[in-house]
Amino acid sequence: MFIDTHAHIHQHNPNEVPGIIERAVQKNVGAILTAGTTVADSREAIELAKRQTRVFAGIGIHPTEITNPISEDQLSQLEGLATAPQVVVMSEIGIDHQGTSPDKDWQEESFYAQIKIAREHKLPLIFHIREQDDDYDAHSARDAALSILKETGAGDMGGSAHYFQGRWSFAEKLLDLGFNISFAKTLTRITDLEETAKKTPTSRLLLETDAYPQTFKKNRAKWTEPRDISLVSEKLAALRNVTTEYVCRTTTENTLAMLGARGSSIKKLLTQHNPE
Numbered sequence: 321m322f323i324d325t326h327a328h329i330h331q332h333n334p335n336e337v338p339g340i341i342e343r344a345v346q347k348n349v350g351a352i353l354t355a356g357t358t359v360a361d362s363r364e365a366i367e368l369a370k371r372q373t374r375v376f377a378g379i380g381i382h383p384t385e386i387t388n389p390i391s392e393d394q395l396s397q398l399e400g401l402a403t404a405p406q407v408v409v410m411s412e413i414g415i416d417h418q419g420t421s422p423d424k425d426w427q428e429e430s431f432y433a434q435i436k437i438a439r440e441h442k443l444p445l446i447f448h449i450r451e452q453d454d455d456y457d458a459h460s461a462r463d464a465a466l467s468i469l470k471e472t473g474a475g476d477m478g479g480s481a482h483y484f485q486g487r488w489s490f491a492e493k494l495l496d497l498g499f500n501i502s503f504a505k506t507l508t509r510i511t512d513l514e515e516t517a518k519k520t521p522t523s524r525l526l527l528e529t530d531a532y533p534q535t536f537k538k539n540r541a542k543w544t545e546p547r548d549i550s551l552v553s554e555k556l557a558a559l560r561n562v563t564t565e566y567v568c569r570t571t572t573e574n575t576l577a578m579l580g581a582r583g584s585s586i587k588k589l590l591t592q593h594n595p596e
């Protein structure tokens with residue numbers, strides 16, 4: 321079965337969550353990593369993971385939520401959450417240079433500090449990088465993120481560039497550092513991503529949806545959900561000239577390899593439901 325390596329399904333109305341998971345399972349998605357975006361939201365992600373066997377949690381403060389310098393109190397709360405058995409990744413953290421995003425120094429300090437927690441707790445990093453107003457040539461967010469990832473040796477923990485939106489030259493740098501490249505539904509419409517989708521080694525590809533409550537879409541049926549992993553995998557299979565079964569098997573293996581010991585319960589869950 322597939323693993324959705326990045327979503328925020330704990331942010332949905334609790335009544336909706338069982339249906340979202342059921343629809344995911346119907347599309348062969350066996351596990352969902354739901355990522356926190358603040359300390360309180362990370363706690364919610366863990367709470368959902370306690371209630372739902374197919375859900376696992378990420379903890380972290382999203383760069384757009386760094387509205388003040390990260391505090392000792394926030395860091396010690398994250399440290400506490402990192403020991404919960406439901407937590408499998410440090411997510412969502414990163415660098416965001418959109419026009420409205422918070423102070424860049426605060427974001428960088430916070431990225432450093434959260435990478436340190438990830439190291440102490442052996443958590444892979446799932447990070448976000450967004451340029452100013454989606455201007456690819458701006459590259460300041462990519463530069464800042466890369467230099468921090470390099471300087472901290474973060475590749476040791478492994479992880480992925482979530483919702484990958486860059487070009488191959490950037491993907492290569494992340495791959496060299498030891499990270500995976502994670503594709504979302506944008507792969508089905510942004511042709512600039514196809515080169516990276518074709519050239520990334522099979523062992524370094526991951527899938528995700530980044531599903532969250534898309535209240536700006538009036539038609540509820542059009543909200544992205546973990547079930548849409550099937551659309552991403554079909555596109556990836558077509559681009560690489562392989563079967564979706566192959567994409568499923570390899571991306572799930574890659575996810576489990578990235579998670580290491582932290583992923584043992586996901587491994588158990590997927591083997592139980594999908595015996596070889």
Ligand SMILES: [Zn+2]
Pocket residue numbers: 326327328355412530
């Ligand atoms: Zn996200």
